Amino acid sequence: MSTDTMQDALIEDSAAKLFSTQVDKDRRLRAEAGEWDAALWQQVTDSGFHLLLATEAAGGFGEGWTAAWPLLRGLGYWQVPLPLAETMVAAQLASLAGFALPDGPLTLIEQGEGNAFTVSGSGADATVTGTAHHVPWARHASAALVSLADGRLALLDLKAAGVTVQPHANHAGLPSDTLVLDRARLQAMAANPLPLARPAWTLGAAARSAMLVGALESALEQAVRYAGERVQFGKPLGKYQAIQQQLALMAGDVAAARVAALVAMADCPGGAQGSCAATHFSTAVAKVRTGEAATRGTSIAHQVHGAIGFTHEHALHFATRRLWAWRAEFGSDAVWAVELGRAAIAARSAGFWAGVTGKTL
Numbered sequence: 001m002s003t004d005t006m007q008d009a010l011i012e013d014s015a016a017k018l019f020s021t022q023v024d025k026d027r028r029l030r031a032e033a034g035e036w037d038a039a040l041w042q043q044v045t046d047s048g049f050h051l052l053l054a055t056e057a058a059g060g061f062g063e064g065w066t067a068a069w070p071l072l073r074g075l076g077y078w079q080v081p082l083p084l085a086e087t088m089v090a091a092q093l094a095s096l097a098g099f100a101l102p103d104g105p106l107t108l109i110e111q112g113e114g115n116a117f118t119v120s121g122s123g124a125d126a127t128v129t130g131t132a133h134h135v136p137w138a139r140h141a142s143a144a145l146v147s148l149a150d151g152r153l154a155l156l157d158l159k160a161a162g163v164t165v166q167p168h169a170n171h172a173g174l175p176s177d178t179l180v181l182d183r184a185r186l187q188a189m190a191a192n193p194l195p196l197a198r199p200a201w202t203l204g205a206a207a208r209s210a211m212l213v214g215a216l217e218s219a220l221e222q223a224v225r226y227a228g229e230r231v232q233f234g235k236p237l238g239k240y241q242a243i244q245q246q247l248a249l250m251a252g253d254v255a256a257a258r259v260a261a262l263v264a265m266a267d268c269p270g271g272a273q274g275s276c277a278a279t280h281f282s283t284a285v286a287k288v289r290t291g292e293a294a295t296r297g298t299s300i301a302h303q304v305h306g307a308i309g310f311t312h313e314h315a316l317h318f319a320t321r322r323l324w325a326w327r328a329e330f331g332s333d334a335v336w337a338v339e340l341g342r343a344a345i346a347a348r349s350a351g352f353w354a355g356v357t358g359k360t361l
Contacts (some may be wrong), residue, residue: 012070014047019078028318031081032173036140041082041105050087051101053270058095064271065206069262072207076214076326079318081174083107083137085207090145092270093200096193097153104142107135109156109179110201111149113331117181119148127183128156134329138177139165143187147200155187170325172318194269196276202283205330206268209261209286212294212326216254219301219319223247226305243304250300253293260289267359278359281343284336291333294323 022040031037044050052068054060072085083105090106109115109132117130128146135144138158146154158165162184170176192199224247227238237243264286267278298320302309309316327333343361344352355361 008067008070011052011067015049015070015074018043018047019074019080023078023080025315025318028079028081032169034139034167034175037081040080044082044084050084050105051091053088053092054101055092055095058091058099058101060091060095060101062271064273065265065268066262066273067271069210069265072210072265073214073217073261076211076216076319076322077218079215079218079322083141085211086136086141086204089200089203089207090143093145093147093153093194093203094155097188097190098193099153099155099188099190102143102155102157102187105137105140107137107141107144107158108200108204109135109144109146110198110204111147113198113201119154119186120183123189126154126186126189127162128154128181128186129183130181132179132181134168134170134176135179136329137175138179139167139175144179145200146186147192147198151192152189153192153199154189156181156184157187160185170329172321172325174322174325176325176329194276196269196279201330202280203268205287205336206261206264206279206283208326208330209257209264209283209290212290212323213254213258213261215319215322215326216257216290216293216297219297219316219323220247220250220254222316222319223250223301223304226309230306237304246300246304250297253296257286257290257293260286281340281355281359281361284340287331287336288333288340291327291336294327295333298323 027037049071051060052063056062068088075085086108087106090108091101094101115132117128117132119126119128121127141158143158144156146156148154162182164180166178166180168176168178196202227243228236230237264282267282269276269279301316301320305316308314340361347355347361
């Protein structure tokens with residue numbers, strides 16, 4: 001076994017031990033009620049998970065996205081109520097830009113994409129005014145990594161003057177807040193260090209794809225287990241061909257989504273993988289594939305469970321509500337499909353196949 005493989009296995013084992021033992025129904029419900037889980041966050045930071053993608057020069061581990069896969073997938077599989085994915089991506093981008101990493105959880109904002117704000121001034125006098133919508137975990141985050149339309153990255157202190165948080169929740173009941181910014185001062189600003197447009201949006205979508213896979217795997221396992229336990233008309237539901245067919249369709253979707261997300265992880269910049277040439281294409285494919293799988297998979301999982309699956313008491317909803325929320329965040333499958341379609345049209349017949357096989361559309 002290679003050193004990299006052993007290291008990835010250690011990360012996966014550590015994540016599984018932490019999340020499987022510490023994340024339970026009560027923790028998820030408290031998060032949905034607006035409570036910040038400081039104890040669980042401390043365990044995550046003690047493990048160093050939040051700095052996995054950050055550069056070594058900034059105090060991180062400088063790992064690539066394939067090493068982050070077990071963590072990102074685990075956030076979905078165990079429905080972990082923390083902004084770990086956002087913090088990992090924000091820390092990577094901030095460290096690459098040369099920013100000092102703030103303490104505490106971080107979040108991501110992409111200018112445009114429904115967010116309307118302007119930056120005035122420069123250097124230490126730069127301020128931002130406007131509104132940012134659907135900012136994950138903003139009320140609990142200490143700072144936001146802001147990706148600007150002009151190709152710069154900035155760091156925004158969310159606890160400073162000029163920042164007002166209007167609490168909202170996504171379909172999963174988790175924070176998805178609105179920020180009203182009134183000449184809020186930017187802590188730092190630098191050129192985007194990556195040859196990647198909309199880095200917060202794109203890498204956020206890649207992270208969500210991995211999280212969607214984890215939640216899909218959880219929903220599938222629950223559906224298969226319930227089909228084997230629930231007896232109807234004298235035999236388990238799983239013995240009926242119609243149920244077997246639906247579960248097989250869901251399993252196929254989950255497998256395809258997993259492969260697409262893993263390819264995106266391999267094509268995201270970080271660690272020894274410094275190229276961004278395929279990042280946009282692979283992320284788009286992953287977000288489309290995982291989003292479509294989420295739509296079909298949640299339907300099948302709830303159909304298999306019947307009425308019990310729709311109750312608040314059953315655990316299924318923790319996975320399916322996250323699937324509904326995450327498939328829309330950082331661009332829905334429809335949004336990313338439009339981008340792929342436009343790129344294919346622009347490439348025309350001469351460039352289409354080369355763009356698909358080279359992942360450069």
